[in-house]
Amino acid sequence: KIEISVCACRPAALQLLRRGLFPCAPIAPSLAVDVRMLEFVTTLFVRMPPNATAWCDTLESFLDGRGYKLDSRDSLRRRFSNALLWxxxxxxxxxxxxxxxxxxxxxxxxxSVCEDSSDDSTRGRSRVTVEEVADEDAAPSVASSGDVSDEDANEDSDGGASSHQSQEEPPLSRPSEYLRQRCPLCFGGKNCHDPSVVADVIACLxxxxxxxxxxxxxxxxxxPRSHPDSVFMPEEDVEAMRAFVEATRGSSRTRSRPAETQEDVDGDRYEGNLRVPNSVLDECKDSFGAADEKREAASTQFFIDTDxxxxxxxxxxxxxxxxxTTAGxxxxxxxxxxxxxxxxxPPSMTxxxxxxxxxxxxxxxxxxxxLPDVRDRITFGLAVFHAYGHQWACQIIYHPRxxxxxxxxxxxxxxRFWSAIKKLIPVLRVSGYHQRLFxxxxxxxxxxxxxxxxxxxWLSRRWVHCQRKKSDAVDLLKKCGIDDDVLRREWRAQVEEQTKPAPRRSKNKGKLAVSKVIxxxxxxxELK
Ligand SMILES: [Zn+2]
Ligand SMILES: [Zn+2]
Ligand SMILES: [Zn+2]
Structure with missing residues (x-):
């Protein structure tokens, strides 16, 4: 049993913390939890769906069996959750x-590079202190209608500041500190650009x-409660892109109507510098579009955050x-x-x-x-398991293999990421907006x-796998006995042939073909 005497200059919270106990409230706490226990629960709650209710229920029943009676279960849950949260x-x-x-x-x-955006993000991060987090969480409980506008204002000012700054900043000389933290293998290191490769980094979407x-x-x-190092994109960035995309499409759609009908008359063609003709892409779109529409119908009716x-x-x-927030x-x-x-x-990376x-x-x-300014630095491809749903001509160009x-x-x-967070689906379905993101x-x-x-x-496993694949492939090439140049030329010819635009439609094509056969x-x- 520990007794502490409290006065203004020696608050209970500090004294408890010094003894390795975490209080459930900053002033006059009625429950203090061992920090080791909190660490254990925190560690546990990322490996299973977080459930403080079940945890407290278990704890209480466990203690009860050993003769320790706590006054009321519900208040234990609330106080324990507070301690855990803080x-x-x-x-x-x-x-x-x-x-x-x-x-x-x-x-x-x-x-030399102290002016890049990592500088900016540091200042943003160092501002987050415990006290300020406390303020943020305390404020909204006062008014529920006011906090929405308050939060919007905050987000607006943040977003405005960052987009404003990014225009004035000199180009980055290496990936931003944010990215370097996200993945040291992709974005760490000294050389971020290798001109001999098609893509410096590969990302999937x-x-x-x-x-x-x-x-x-x-x-x-x-x-509102946000993680100090959040990976979520600010809502207003998404909103800005939505507005931009809709404006672009809306205005061109009405104008390009005549062009599209003409396209039908002319037959198939390539869009811009694409290497796959429109007829093929249309078929790809049809086979994936149907699945999307079905999903859309179900999701917006019951869900506010859809995907x-x-x-x-x-x-x-x-x-x-x-x-x-929208499906489709x-x-x-x-x-x-x-x-x-x-x-x-940095502007050199592909x-x-x-x-x-x-x-x-x-x-x-x-x-x-x-994305006009960066499009020439992007190579688009298909995700492997979905690639077989695409047209053959599309696969020739876009299949990553x-x-x-x-x-x-x-x-x-x-x-793989979706599967790793699968366990959170039931909990997050009924969670609050900010809580869910947190x-x-x-x-x-x-x-x-x-x-x-x-x-x-990971690296060593992949390396071994890669070497094995390579030696297998080299063996096969040797066995087939055809010259490398010949094979490459044949493949190029195949690609060209397979991705040709569909021939122009005409009424007597069939007749012509039949007469040719005859x-x-x-x-x-006659030759016989
Ligand atoms: Zn004192
Ligand atoms: Zn990576
Ligand atoms: Zn396709």
Whole structure:
């Protein structure tokens, strides 16, 4: 039993903390939890769906069996949750402060690039102290109607400031500090650009249709609480891209009507510098479009946050996530992610992007002139498991195994990430808006840490796999006995033939073909 005497200069919270106990409230706490216990629960709650109710129930029943009676279960749950929440905030704040200090000394060692955006993000991070987090959480509980506008104002000012600054900044000389932290294998190191490769980094892009959140009755959001190192893209960035995409399409759609009808008369052709004709891409679109429409119908009716879309590097580490609020048309989410990605990259770096419908995304970029300044640095491809749903001619160009530069990357990192956060689906379906994003951020951090420890192993496993594949391929090439040049020439000819625009439609094509066959038959019999 510990007794403490409290006065203004020696608050209970501090005295408890010094004894390794975390109080449930800053003033007059009625429950203090051992820090080791909180650490255990925190560690547990990223490996299973977080459930403080079940935890407290278990604890109480366990203690009860040993003769310790707590006054009431419900209040234990509330107080324990408070302690857990503030303990988590404290740990996050500590990490931010340490990162900020590291960043500061790193910048002083690299004076030449002290003006890049990493400088900006450091200042943003170092501002987050425990006290300020506390303020943020305390404010919204006062008024529920006021906090929405308050929060919007905050986001607006933040977004305005960052976009304003990015225009004035000199180009980055290396990937931003944010990206370097997201994946050291992709963005660390000294040389970020290698002119001999098609893509310096490969990222994959996908949407997930299971991480939804139900509409709640009043449509209000919970009190804001954001992770200090969040991977979610600010809502206003997504909104800006949506507005831009809709404006571009809306205005050109009405104008380009006559052009489209003419296209039908002329027959098939290529869009811009694309290497796959429109007829093929249309078929790709049809086969994927149907599936989307079905999903759309179900999701917006019951859910307010419909999906997640993520951009992950080839090591399955999350670069950015978007919380999707509309179903169906998803291209602007993808475009917003790609745009953000390039803002954090130096202008020399090239990127390969794998996406289920990479061919469609590429087509819209060319057709509507999206991402004009970075488009020539992007190589689009399909995610491997979805590639077989595409037309053959499309696969020839976009399949990552046929497109030079993608190596053995499969573009399915998103699927693996969705599967890793599958356990959170039931909890997050009924969660508050900010709470949901916070839990997802925490989960991303957990997975990052896990993958960081495994990266050496990952590299060695992939290297061995790659070498085996290569030696197998070389053996096969030797066995077939055909010259390398010949094979390459044949492949080029095949690609050209297979991706030709469909022949112009005409009424007597069939007749012509039949008469040709008949003529051939005749000459054949005559020869006999
Ligand atoms: Zn005193
Ligand atoms: Zn990576
Ligand atoms: Zn396709």
């Amino acid at each position: 303990y988590g905030s404290l740990v996050n704040a500590t990490k931010s402060v340490v990162t900020a200090y590291l960043e500061e000394s790193r910048l002083s060692l690299r004076p 996908d949407a997930c249709f299971t991480q939804k959140r139900r509409k709640n009755k009043d449509g209000q959001r919970d009190p 997640l879309m993520g951009l992950l590097c080839r090591h399955d580490r999350v670069l950015w996530l978007i919380n999707m 048309e998803r291209q602007y989410y993808a475009l917003a992610l790609i745009k953000k990605f390039f803002e954090h990259l 990127v390969g992007i794998l996406y289920d419908i990479g061919c469609q995304l590429h087509r819209s970029c060319v057709k509507w002139d999206f 046929k497109c030079v530069g993608f190596g053995l990357t499969d573009g399915e990192g998103c699927e 839990v997802l951020d925490t989960q991303v951090k957990h997975l990052d840490e896990k993958s960081l420890h495994g990266m050496g192993l 003529a051939l038959r005749k000459s054949e019999s």
